[in-house]
Amino acid sequence: MRKLRLVMGGLTVLIAFLLAAVMACGGGEETGTPTAAEVEDQLQRMVLALEDLPSGVILAEERFVSNEESAVASEDREERLAMLEEWGRILGYDVTYQANPEVLEQVGLILVNSTASLYDSEEGASASFADAEQTARTTDWAALFDGAWGVEEEAMASPPLVDEMLWFRITARAAVGEGTEEQEFANDIAIFRHGRARGSLMVAWVVMDWGSSDFMQQLARAQAQHLMDALP
Numbered sequence: 001m002r003k004l005r006l007v008m009g010g011l012t013v014l015i016a017f018l019l020a021a022v023m024a025c026g027g028g029e030e031t032g033t034p035t036a037a038e039v040e041d042q043l044q045r046m047v048l049a050l051e052d053l054p055s056g057v058i059l060a061e062e063r064f065v066s067n068e069e070s071a072v073a074s075e076d077r078e079e080r081l082a083m084l085e086e087w088g089r090i091l092g093y094d095v096t097y098q099a100n101p102e103v104l105e106q107v108g109l110i111l112v113n114s115t116a117s118l119y120d121s122e123e124g125a126s127a128s129f130a131d132a133e134q135t136a137r138t139t140d141w142a143a144l145f146d147g148a149w150g151v152e153e154e155a156m157a158s159p160p161l162v163d164e165m166l167w168f169r170i171t172a173r174a175a176v177g178e179g180t181e182e183q184e185f186a187n188d189i190a191i192f193r194h195g196r197a198r199g200s201l202m203v204a205w206v207v208m209d210w211g212s213s214d215f216m217q218q219l220a221r222a223q224a225q226h227l228m229d230a231l232p
Contacts, residue, residue: 036091039118040064043093045230046116046199052222053112056103065092065117087127088120107215108206110185114223116199122163129164129193132200136191141170148172156217161224162194169216171207183207190220195231199223 043064050059067084070092074080097112104110119125142151151172158165167190173182184207192199201223203216 039091040093042230043091043116043118046197046223046227047093047095047114048097048112048201048219048223048226050097052219053097054099054103054107054109056100057097057109057112058100060096060098060111062093062095065094065115070117083131086124088124089128090118090120092117104206108208109203109215110206111202111204112219113202114199115201116197116227119196119198122196125193125196125198126164128198129191132191132198133166136166136168136189142172145170145172145174148174156188156190156220158190159221159224161221161228162192164193165224166191167220186216188216188220190223192224192227194224194227197227197231199227 050057067081067089070084070089071077071081092115094113094115097114099109099111117125117128119128141153145151149172151170154169154171156167156169158167167188169186169188171184171186173184186205186207188201188203188205190201192201201220203219205216207213
């Protein structure tokens with residue numbers, strides 16, 4: 001159990017760098033203007049909930065993300081803000097869950113980050129998806145796994161539930177933490193677009209010999225389903 005805690009702590013620090021990259025990926029016909037409460041409720045229904053995750057996973061952080069907040073991390077804040085406004089981005093929502101050592105031991109799950117954002121039109125959401133796809137495809141993911149080796153990227157089959165989806169898996173090997181053995185770990189990164197909504201999912205996990213890959217696929221399908229249910 002001590003080694004599991006060391007692995008979890010070390011990988012969580014490493015994954016913080018990946019979250020920053022995924023947020024960069026996150027960050028038509030006109031519809032009526034919804035109220036702020038309606039937008040917030042709809043966004044919260046588009047991301048993964050605790051009910052989608054094993055018992056023992058906790059809510060680590062949640063926040064609504066305005067256009068101004070989304071643009072802060074960009075190299076050119078003003079240019080990024082203008083782009084978000086051109087797309088008609090209304091508001092985003094970001095939630096992060098963390099697993100305890102027991103869940104890590106059972107299914108390999110470490111951390112889950114799930115986001116959603118709403119736009120005035122499908123065209124704006126699609127432009128946001130295209131931007132996120134370009135960011136994901138041009139990011140040097142291997143460079144983010146400092147100290148790891150054998151970094152590989154694998155395209156995953158996308159479930160035909162949403163209008164647009166990009167999903168890939170990054171695997172690597174590393175010994176994380178003093179006294180720990182080398183382990184294979186993975187990050188599933190998915191980007192979704194359905195109707196006027198755009199979402200992203202990052203699932204960090206230790207590769208197990210049993211069923212963990214299937215479980216991660218279930219999470220990607222769950223968020224795709226949430227987007228479809230919220231915007232039928």
